[in-house]
Amino acid sequence: MEPVSDAPKPPVFSIKRGRLGNFQFSLETDHGRLNGVVRVAVAQGQSSTEIEDAAHRKIRALVEAFVTAEMTSR
Structure with a gap:
């Protein structure tokens, strides 16, 4: 049997493109x-990398706002 650890587990993040x-x-x-969906406006000729980068920026902003709200509500 493995010992129980009080150390926090690292966050797990996943993203799926629809x-x-x-x-x-x-x-x-x-x-x-925290689960959610972000929508990114896709322009003609825009690369997949540009679209994914925009989605990552939106998700990062949401997560940062969530963490900030959690920290200030204590």
């Missing part, structure tokens, strides 16, 4: 899980 610029994401920590 259709038409929709990206589903999930962030799981010791405190809970």
